[in-house]
Amino acid sequence: MQSCYAIAAPHSLHERTGEGGIRTLGSLLDYGALAKRCFQPLSHLTKNWPEYREELLIANLSIISWRRQSCLRIFQKGVTVEQAGLPASHGLKQLAMISEEEALGRILEKVAPLRERTLPLLRALGCFSARDVAARLSLPNFDNSAMDGYAVVASDCRCGAHMHVVGEQPAGPDRHLCISHGEAVRIFTGAPIPSGADAVVMQEDVARDGNEIVINVDVAPGEFVRRRGCDLAEGQIILAKGEPIHAAAIALLASQGFADVTVGGEVSTAIISTGDELVKPGEKLEAGQIYESNSALLDALLQRCGAIVKSVEHSGDERGPLVEAIQRGIENDILIINGGVSVGEHDLVKAALRDLGGQIDIWRVAIKPGKPFLFGNIGGCLVFGLPGNPVSAFVTFLQFVRSAILKLMGAANLDLPKVPAKLTVDLTNDGGRAHYIRGKLEHGKFTPVGRQESHALFGLSQSNALLRLAAGESLTADRIVDVQVWD
Numbered sequence: 001m002q003s004c005y006a007i008a009a010p011h012s013l014h015e016r017t018g019e020g021g022i023r024t025l026g027s028l029l030d031y032g033a034l035a036k037r038c039f040q041p042l043s044h045l046t047k048n049w050p051e052y053r054e055e056l057l058i059a060n061l062s063i064i065s066w067r068r069q070s071c072l073r074i075f076q077k078g079v080t081v082e083q084a085g086l087p088a089s090h091g092l093k094q095l096a097m098i099s100e101e102e103a104l105g106r107i108l109e110k111v112a113p114l115r116e117r118t119l120p121l122l123r124a125l126g127c128f129s130a131r132d133v134a135a136r137l138s139l140p141n142f143d144n145s146a147m148d149g150y151a152v153v154a155s156d157c158r159c160g161a162h163m164h165v166v167g168e169q170p171a172g173p174d175r176h177l178c179i180s181h182g183e184a185v186r187i188f189t190g191a192p193i194p195s196g197a198d199a200v201v202m203q204e205d206v207a208r209d210g211n212e213i214v215i216n217v218d219v220a221p222g223e224f225v226r227r228r229g230c231d232l233a234e235g236q237i238i239l240a241k242g243e244p245i246h247a248a249a250i251a252l253l254a255s256q257g258f259a260d261v262t263v264g265g266e267v268s269t270a271i272i273s274t275g276d277e278l279v280k281p282g283e284k285l286e287a288g289q290i291y292e293s294n295s296a297l298l299d300a301l302l303q304r305c306g307a308i309v310k311s312v313e314h315s316g317d318e319r320g321p322l323v324e325a326i327q328r329g330i331e332n333d334i335l336i337i338n339g340g341v342s343v344g345e346h347d348l349v350k351a352a353l354r355d356l357g358g359q360i361d362i363w364r365v366a367i368k369p370g371k372p373f374l375f376g377n378i379g380g381c382l383v384f385g386l387p388g389n390p391v392s393a394f395v396t397f398l399q400f401v402r403s404a405i406l407k408l409m410g411a412a413n414l415d416l417p418k419v420p421a422k423l424t425v426d427l428t429n430d431g432g433r434a435h436y437i438r439g440k441l442e443h444g445k446f447t448p449v450g451r452q453e454s455h456a457l458f459g460l461s462q463s464n465a466l467l468r469l470a471a472g473e474s475l476t477a478d479r480i481v482d483v484q485v486w487d
Contacts, residue, residue, distance in 0.1 A: 097364035097371070100399060100434060106361055107375055107400055108414070110382065111407045114265020114333065121253055124245045126306045127263035128410045133239040136256045138229035142174070143193040146224040150184040150206060150213060151197035157219035165211045169194060184213060193225055200224035242412025264410025267307040270329035271295050274340035274349065275388060276316045293457065294338045294393050298386075301397050304486075305405045307334070322352045330356070330381035333408060336401065339388030342372040349374065349385050358383060366471070368433040369454035370396040389454035395436045395466070398486060416484040421446040421465070423479050429469040439483070441465035446483050 098106075116130035145151065152163060163184040167177045171190040178195035179185055185194045193200075198221050206213040232238065238252055239245070245253075245263065253261060278292035279285055295312050302309050310332055315322045317340070329335040340349040341363070350360060353376060360376040363385075367373070369392035374385030384401050386393040403414040424447040429435045438460055439448040446467055450459015465483040475481060 097366055098362065099366050103362050103365045103373070103375070104400060104403060107382075107404055108407060110361070110377065111404050113410045114267065114408050116262050116264055116410065117266070118260050118262050120260050121250055121258060124261045124263050125247065125250060127245050127261075128406075128412070129239045129241055129243050129245060130262045130264050130410050132237050132241050133253070133258075133261070135232050135234055135236045135238050136258075137232075138234045139232035139255060140226050140228055140230070143228050144171075144226050145187045145189055145191050145193060145200045146226050147200055147202050148188050149200045149202040149204075149224065151179065151187045151194050151200055152184045152215075152219060153179065153181055153197060154199035154219045154221040154223065156181050157199070157201060157215045157217075159216060159218055161215045163213050163215065165208075165213060167194075198222065198225070240412070242410055244411065265408060267305075267334060267405050267408045268310050268332040269302050269307045269334040269336065269405075270311045270332045271298050271302075271309065271313070271336050271338065272322075272325050272329055273312075273314045273338045274317065274322065278314060280314070294386075294388070294390055297390060297394060298336055298338060298397065301394075301402070302336075302405070305402055306409060307405050317348065319348050319352055319355075322348055323355050326352055326356060326378070326383075330378045330383070332381060334401070334405065335378075335381055335383045336397075337374075337383065337385045338393055339386075341374045341385035341387065353378065353383065365396075365400075366433045367395070367399065368431060368435040370399075370436075371433065373400065375400070387454070390457045391438065391460050392454045394460060398466070398484070399436075416466075416486060418482045418484055419465075420444075420480050421483050423467075423475055423477055423481050426475065426477050427467075427469055428474040429471060432471050434471055435469045437467040437469055438463040439465055439467060441483055441485060446481065 119127065150163070150165070151169070156163065162182075164182060165186055166179060166183045167175070168186040169175055169177055169191045170188045174192040176195070177185050179197050184201075185197065187194070187200060199219050200223060201215060201217070201219050202224065205217045206215055208214075238256065239249055239261075243249070245261065273292050273295045275292075277289050279289045281291050281293075281296075285291065292314060295314070299309050299312060311328065313325045313328070315325045322340070326335065326337070329337075337349050340347045350363070353360060356378055358376050358378040360374060362373065362375040364371055365373045369389060370387055372385075372387050372392075373396045374383075376383050376385075382404060384396075384404075386396050386401075398416060402416070406414045419441065421441055422445045424445050427437065427448070435452075437448050437452060438450065439446050440462065441464055446465060448467075449463045450456050452459070464487055465485050467481055467483045469475065
């Protein structure tokens, strides 16, 4: 198939004896084998050629185009639109199945960070810093005690030495106390070190009698003293542009006196689930119906990314209502349409997007699960079409949608975290697409969990990591691999 060209009349795959002795698709490629390769019969594609001419992408052939006098031409992978005799504006080349790397690259080229905003410090959790932030103060900002005890001159403090207590310095305002040789100041954790002292002896290591203490240990200079700037120097960068703002970062900013922080933009999103078979949880199921769960999955994933979910809708398999739902959804930065992006007669998403003047940049990515993935835009709204199977939706969200959201928010690192793990079983990918294996990462080991099929939601729910197995790759047990984690 990789080296064949074929032409067929639009309503038949039978042999044709037209000018030039052109032979049919069936004469070059066995129909049964072709249908098997496509995983479904081709009959539905021969009923309405204008609607499906851009969607019929068979096996690993990259372009199938509608051309003169209702004929179908199939071109070998790598043939350009221009070589096919089509205008460059036709855009079919973009609809070829592409690699994950190319897909992500195309998506991120279309994404520009949103306008930055300033938030009160406590509302910035989960956002990304829009600027480099420098320390205003050293930490600590003065020499202070690390223990409750006595501030002393270390050279005076041999085991058995007697010291006279001349004052007390609690944590709080500096009383500007000072000591000389043979003297000590009662001091508490965090309190300023009195002038003249160079060490603190813990209260457990002394015996006190009135205003006198007896030292029971030898004391070294600097012992239990926190020196000014030992943790952080004034002017040091404490939060880099694009860095996530987590709880500890908020505490650090507060320690510098910041009441607010400038962060990346807020990403608004909408979700549309599609399919007549779907029923809202809590309603009665009829024969052939299933509860709609993908929008709950996507809602949770979006919230985990820090995006705001403005609306969640369901549309049946009718083009008109779907177009109306899309019109409402594109008022946001991102619209996710779940299901309806394949090539079946009830897969209406691409047609609905075209009705609204949408641009489709990607359709089909060489990834398993998740091949029928769509990306485009309508005006300023980025549109992602995710497969209807839950695992496919999950994997494509993590590999593509998540990165786009993070870039919109101003994040510097768009990748899922990876950790090394020891593989517990042998794995082989005999297919032509990278396969993301769902599994459990536990005690430094990765074990596949459940059925590795796109519908297997229970196995997904028990997993916490993904292992990417490249096309044709084999891995043996006990090998160290990098796995993606999302929690």
